Amino acid sequence: MASPDFNIVVAAGLLIGLAYGAVGLLSGFCLLSSLRGWWAEGDSRLIRTFALALAVAVMATQGLAAYGAIDLTKSVYLQLSFSAPLMFAGGLLFGYGMVLANGCGSRALVLLGRGNLRSFVVVIVLGITAQMTLRGVIAPIRLPLLQSSLIKPAHLTLPELLTGTAGAMSARMIVAVAISAVLAIFAFAHAPFRRAGGQVAAGIAVGLLVTAGWLTTGNLGADDFNPAAVTSLTFIAPVVDTVQYVMLSTGLTLNFGIAVVFGVFVGSLLTALITRGFRLEGYTSPQHMLRSIVGAALMGSGGAMALGCSIGQGLTGISTLALSSFVAVAGIVLGTAAGLRGPLRVGPLKRP
Numbered sequence: 274m275a276s277p278d279f280n281i282v283v284a285a286g287l288l289i290g291l292a293y294g295a296v297g298l299l300s301g302f303c304l305l306s307s308l309r310g311w312w313a314e315g316d317s318r319l320i321r322t323f324a325l326a327l328a329v330a331v332m333a334t335q336g337l338a339a340y341g342a343i344d345l346t347k348s349v350y351l352q353l354s355f356s357a358p359l360m361f362a363g364g365l366l367f368g369y370g371m372v373l374a375n376g377c378g379s380r381a382l383v384l385l386g387r388g389n390l391r392s393f394v395v396v397i398v399l400g401i402t403a404q405m406t407l408r409g410v411i412a413p414i415r416l417p418l419l420q421s422s423l424i425k426p427a428h429l430t431l432p433e434l435l436t437g438t439a440g441a442m443s444a445r446m447i448v449a450v451a452i453s454a455v456l457a458i459f460a461f462a463h464a465p466f467r468r469a470g471g472q473v474a475a476g477i478a479v480g481l482l483v484t485a486g487w488l489t490t491g492n493l494g495a496d497d498f499n500p501a502a503v504t505s506l507t508f509i510a511p512v513v514d515t516v517q518y519v520m521l522s523t524g525l526t527l528n529f530g531i532a533v534v535f536g537v538f539v540g541s542l543l544t545a546l547i548t549r550g551f552r553l554e555g556y557t558s559p560q561h562m563l564r565s566i567v568g569a570a571l572m573g574s575g576g577a578m579a580l581g582c583s584i585g586q587g588l589t590g591i592s593t594l595a596l597s598s599f600v601a602v603a604g605i606v607l608g609t610a611a612g613l614r615g616p617l618r619v620g621p622l623k624r625p
Contacts, residue, residue, distance in 0.1 A: 355580075
């Protein structure tokens with residue numbers, strides 16, 4: 274008999290995580306790598322992969338909502354009130370920390386499956402500092418800032434803001450089609466990207482995985498007696514939950530996010546073993562380790578304030594068209610830009 278904690282939502286989360294881990298390892302899917310390649314190296318293929326994933330996620334997610342298959346208003350992204358300053362500041366911290374740690378939480382999980390031991394440190398530190406910010410020693414600082422800066426906007430989504438009509442599904446679909454079209458045109462306007470079949474497939478796959486997450490938690494998990502949180506791919510709260518579950522499994526239950534985290538690791542590990550890409554890697558110096566720890570801490574704390582990461586807000590949040598997600602993503606992109614360019618640029622480490 275199956276464990277009471279193991280249900281269809283958990284099983285689907287595990288499968289989604291397995292697929293994301295495999296796709297992430299084979300394609301190098303990562304916002305940091307995308308922006309670094311675009312800005313520093315002149316190679317825009319990865320950012321176009323990310324754009325295509327977002328186009329698919331927005332169109333498919335809004336299509337499901339229009340059809341009535343999911344209720345996005347039950348997600349954390351469409352709360353009636355949010356703190357724009359805190360979410361933006363959290364995004365800045367997350368973006369800069371992502372550069373210091375050389376990857377976000379989801380990328381760390383993917384690389385951990387390949388044998389990158391640096392990623393183990395990143396995942397653990399990210400989970401601990403996120404929990405410290407949400408409920409631990411940093412929470413007394415975060416909560417007053419949150420309460421003092423909460424706003425209740427008249428419109429919660431970008432379509433509502435543009436049209437002035439709250440909840441109009443037709444307006445949401447028009448905006449979704451327009452955003453998806455612009456992103457898809459940007460992706461396919463680049464001939465090297467069009468020729469990179471693997472990157473095209475990765476973008477479509479990740480976008481569909483975001484949609485599958487919404488369908489799983491918003492439809493398959495729609496149980497009046499034991500409802501699942503309506504969410505999709507994100508890697509801040511799930512990493513926190515996973516770290517806690519590993520330590521205190523008897524006091525916690527499996528959920529979609531924990532299943533995704535385990536799935537990403539296992540999917541990447543199996544892919545690395547099959548492709549013979551598994552190899553153990555560590556830090557090159559104490560300074561390298563310190564930079565990685567500081568970056569992970571900034572990502573954990575910043576991600577907790579921004580209610581998501583480069584995937585949780587950058588793909589999943591934006592797919593809801595929530596204004597709060599655009600605020601958080603703006604902070605993440607600017608924080609990443611500060612780490613890659615300008616006076617706060619994170620330089621290369623000196624070789625020992």
